[in-house]
Amino acid sequence: EDKVVQSPLSLVVHEGDTVTLNCSYEVTNFRSLLWYKQEKKAPTFLFMLTSSGIEKKSGRLSSILDKKELFSILNITATQTGDSAIYLCAVPTYNFNKFYFGSGTKLNVKP
């Protein structure tokens, strides 16, 4: 059965800390893995990863994929209160007709 598992489910840190969020997957005919950030409402796209070992970076956020071990990590350095959100990991089927989502990691950054 195809599935995506995220850990931890929730995390509380203080501003300035560095956090690592994990996403492991078992999806047939893997093509890509996507990270989203969800604040009060709709998830917004962060990264898409398709190749192992190539880091994607956007400001303080970065992500990398390991297709051999079937996982991805999302790193956030120098966290800010504005990083507080639910971070979702998703793996689409090869034709993008279906997306498997993890349960999300709820990050709370305290001042």
Next chain:
Amino acid sequence: DVKVTQSSRYLVKRTGEKVFLECVQDMDHENMFWYRQDPGLGLRLIYFSYDVKMKEKGDIPEGYSVSREKKERFSLILESASTNQTSMYLCATQTPGQGSGEQFFGPGTRLTVL
């Protein structure tokens, strides 16, 4: 910019009522999805549609139906609402073969069934 809108942000209904949730997109995307989101369970797919009048069941279709009469509009119908359908409902769109593969989400409808 892709725009995905949902008919209501908040909705309160009574058990047994028929409920319509509407999603409209303005980017001519083929694929449209309905999810529900519950704490600790992430996003679970209810139904998706890959073309007008075409639909496929997702992981939790029981108690729901959908309608896609026009490409830009995808409706989720709760035939007889029950309290266990209290949830956040998210609509998303996506174009297959698009470079990034990302889904674009609407703002969500928080439905409470009393």
